Amino acid sequence: MEALNRQGLDERKRQILRAIVDDYIETAEPVGSRNLVDRHALNLSSATVRNEMSDLESLGYLEQPHTSAGRIPSDLGYREYVDHLMRVDELTPEESAAIRDRLRDSFDEVTELLRKASGVLASQTGYTSLAVTPRVRQSHLRQLKMLMIEPGRALVVVVLAAGVVKDRLVRIPDALDADMLARISSAIEEGLSGMRLEDITLVTVATAASRARLPETLLNQVLYEAYVSIKQADNLEVYLEGQHRMLEYPEFRDVDRARTYLEAIHRDGIIAGYLSEDSCPERDEEEDEADPRFAKTVDDQGTTAGIRRRCPYMIRIGQEISLDGMRDCSFVTTTYKVGDRIVGNIGVIGPKRMEYARVVSNIQFVRKALNENLRRLMVRYGKQGTEEDGR
Amino acid sequence: MEALNRQGLDERKRQILRAIVDDYIETAEPVGSRNLVDRHALNLSSATVRNEMSDLESLGYLEQPHTSAGRIPSDLGYREYVDHLMRVDELTPEESAAIRDRLRDSFDEVTELLRKASGVLASQTGYTSLAVTPRVRQSHLRQLKMLMIEPGRALVVVVLAAGVVKDRLVRIPDALDADMLARISSAIEEGLSGMRLEDITLVTVATAASRARLPETLLNQVLYEAYVSIKQADNLEVYLEGQHRMLEYPEFRDVDRARTYLEAIHRDGIIAGYLSEDSCPERDEEEDEADPRFAKTVDDQGTTAGIRRRCPYMIRIGQEISLDGMRDCSFVTTTYKVGDRIVGNIGVIGPKRMEYARVVSNIQFVRKALNENLRRLMVRYGKQGTEEDGR
DNA sequence: CCTTAGCACTCGAGACAAATGAGTGCTAAG
DNA sequence: CTTAGCACTCATTTGTCTCGAGTGCTAAGG
Structure with a gap:
């Protein structure tokens, strides 16, 4: 009973x-x-089940809030559940159609699409959802344009491989005219185009800019702003949706808990950082995308056989989340791709007691739909994007 | 006693x-x-006060949750309080310095400044704060540029008088090259520059674009996207800060109430629309800005004299807010200016029981600081903006 | 005539005890 | 190994009681 047999639980347990x-x-x-x-139609007596539950408790899968109460799953119990026990169904045709519909709408911007994806996830699952803009550090710079807005101000537009566009208003020397600005920006562009964002430094920008052959006094401020704009292209943004939905669940009847949760969610950039630091499965997408459907739902017998499927999503449960104030929550996250190496995250935050199966099926579908849409964006308009992006 | 003397309450009441x-x-x-x-050092017995309270109740200023409880202010009571009774102090030098500091930071974008202003308000007051991007419908178009991102995609940049810049990624016909795109955009710009945003229609855009002398098939989609981009420049965005702070107050100990509130706040665009529809004081800014300080704090005697000061802020209390789920809240809002006729709102949302005086003094100061910063932005970089903007 | 002391009354909040019942662990028989 | 039975635990619910803050009213006093 204390054997803690690593090889797993028997079927009845x-x-x-x-x-x-x-x-x-x-x-x-x-x-x-x-x-x-x-x-459940268990052909067992409650006493037997009690014995089993007692075993499960001493194995660490269950907990008892107090004697004479029932059991609740421990983090380990949830872990076992999501890894081996739950039954993930496909979405019904209606559901998937609805999601497709809501995503198909007009969009030519990654951010718009992400916002929508997040909205869909929130309304489909009833939990909080989030989408993080893609990390482009590893991506290549394709264009850098500077557009004169008025004397002293310019718009810097950074275009990356895979068609991601970021821009930023900056101050420039008043003396600079549109022509000079254009010279500078094309000099920088020529010098840096094709470089990875993470490899661009102030020095490389300066070197590139020097080709513009303009006096340093004018140049310096501009190239600095260009540099900052390039670096800021990698700033992550998070789109949260459906935060208030969490308050519907009994675990948040306690206002303090609800507040802690809301504070945690809004703590600046924490979640984005956390999600991006370990971006789950790296190289199984091809296969995942190739499948007509993610047909890897776990069925009753299948699981017993101990097949180890690689899953295209990641689940973090309770203590596994190392963020203050989120210890009673779970994350279900996955990645999306823009082009070849640019990835971002979408995910759902819910109580530990969330409907993992439904969340997983929804998130997988949204991921798929999102990737499709993004790929479509690429293929139609950004062909050279994916080529240029070193495979 | 029932006289409901319109002219107000006697001094003791x-x-x-x-x-x-x-x-x-x-x-x-x-x-x-x-x-x-x-x-309070009232030189009265409790019995007398009881009588007065009873009067105030029958006059509608107070309410009793139940017999044998004390009184609480009614909406009318709060109204009287904010209009005539409360004492608004100036901020301490430390406070104002702190605010100035936080706003002075780097910024060349209106939105960035707004975000910060909202953040400052939230942390200063402890309530939820919001900032709405300026309404530019009445503003004049100054520039319209289209920048080729890659074949089939372009960035439309709309520059308005007063240096407000908006942009948007759009699809364009694949056949269009950078040169044609430039021709179209400068044709449109020439044709529309100086027009008010609200006067621009699809027809005017089309007329302007036709000067580019390009085949209609190419033109149509582009001018449509240009049109949409121009119209979208007037989309309002809201920056909310400190939503969770509300959960600290006893009126939101009840989770359902908290949820209702959060839902209301996030209901898409509702708040922006609501705030913008009646944007309080129109023409007192000059004077307000001229004053070294908003020295219009209401002092004890002053109010009795019945001076009706125009106040540069607007307070909406409870029922006065016609938004579902906000009936237990109050808004304190004010406007800021970008250039001459472009205005937006900032404000604070709190429980009806909010510290109006502190909120008002903070919001006035933030408004002032914000306007200063925006004006500085204008003066330095956008001189022709204010001129061109028809006075 | 206004103010105030006094008093009876109301009613929510909090404390406490008893009843309820869902659930457990253990034991002994099948 | 399973299961019926039983004693025991303990959170929750219900009811009762008290306490106290607060009120309205009345009558006396300035």
Whole structure:
């Protein structure tokens, strides 16, 4: 009983654990043995289930809020559940059609598409969703234009491989006219085009700019602003949707908890940083995308056989999230691709007791739809983007 | 007693009402007669105060949650308080310096400045704050540039009088090259430059574009996108800050109320629309700005004299806000100016029981600092902006 | 006539105890 | 190994009681 057999639980324990997590996700109440046998057609007595539950508890999968209450899943229990037990169904045709519809709309901007994707996820799942703009550090600079707005002010437009565009208003010396500005920007562009963003330094920009053959006094401020604009292209933005939905769930009946959660979510840039630091599965997309559908739903028997599927999403549960104030939450995240090496994250934040299966199926579908749309954007308008981007 | 004398309350009633609102703002507890005389040095017995309170109640300024509880201010009571009773102090030099500091930072963009202003307001007051991007409908188009990003995609940059810049990625026909695009955009710019945004229609754009002398098939999509971009320049954005702070106040201990509030705040565009539809004081800014300080704090005697000061801020209390879910809140809003006729709003949302005086002094100062900064932006870089903008 | 002391009354909040019931662990029999 | 049975635990609910802040009213006093 204390054996903690690493190779996993026997079938009955698995069944019971699944049933418990399912119930708890649904009711948010500690689940007791009697109720469990009633609700699920387990051919067992409550006493037997009690014994099994006791085992599961000493194995670390369950917890008891107090004696004489039912059990609730521990983080480990959820982990087992999402890794091996839950049943992920495909979306119904109606659901997927609805999502496709909402995403298909007008958009020519990655950000617009991301906003929508986030909105879809939030309304589909009923939890908080987020989308992080792509990380472009590894991407190549394709264009850098500077547009005179009025004397002393210019718009710097940074175009990256894969058609990502960022811009920024900057101050420039008053003495600079449109022509000089154009000379500078094309000098910089020529010098830097094709370089990775992360390899561009103030020095490289300065070197490039010097070809413009203009007095340093004029040049310096401009090239500095250009440099900053390039660097800022990699600033991450987060689109949050449906934050207030969390307040509907009983775990947030406590206002303090709700506040902690909201504060955590808004703590500047923390979430973006956290999500981007370990961006889950690297090289399975091809296969994932090739599949007509993500047909890797786990079925009852399948799981027993112990097949280890690589999953295109990542789930972090409770303690696994090392952010203050999010210890009662879970993240389900995945990546999307713009072009070849530019990736970003989308995800759902919910209570630990979230409906993982539904979230996973939705997020996988949104990921797919998003990638499709982004690819379409590329193929139509950015062909040289993907080529140029060193494979 | 039932006389409801329109001309206002006698001095003692005013004093008592002020004391009650002050106390209630501080404690969030219904205030009783005895406590009131204790806390404020009223030279009255509690019985007298009780009588006065009873009067104030029948006049509609106070409410009783239930018999045997103290009184709380009604919406009318708050109204009287903010209009005639509260004492607005100037900020301490330290506070104003701190605000100036936080706003002075780097910025060349209106939006950046607005974000910061909103952040300052939130952290200074402890409530939720918001900033709405300026309404530019009445503003004049100064430039319209189209920048080729890659075949089939372009960036449309719209520059308005007063140096407001908006841009947008659009699709264009693949066949269009950079040169043609430049011709189109300069044709449109020439044709529309100087027009008010609100006067620009698809027809005027088309007429302007036709001067480019390019085949219609190429032209049409581009001019349509140009048109949309121009129209979208007037889309309002809202920057919210400190939403979660509201959850600290006892009126939002109830999660449902908190949720309603959060939902209301995020309901798309509602707040922006609401704020912008009646943008308070129109023509007193000159004077306000001229004053060394907003020295119009209401002092005890002054108010009795019934001077009607025009106030550069607007307060909406409870029921006066016609937005679902905001009935327990108050808005304190004001306008800022970019150039001559471009205005936007900033404001604070708090519980009805908010510290109006502190909020007002902060918001006035932020407004002033914001206007200064924006003016500086204008004067330095956008001189022709204010000239061109028809006075 | 206004103010104030006094008093009876109201009513929510908090404390406490008892009842309820869902759930457990253990044991002994099948 | 399973299961019926039983004693036990403990959070939650319900009811009762008290406490106290607050009110309105009345009658006496300046």
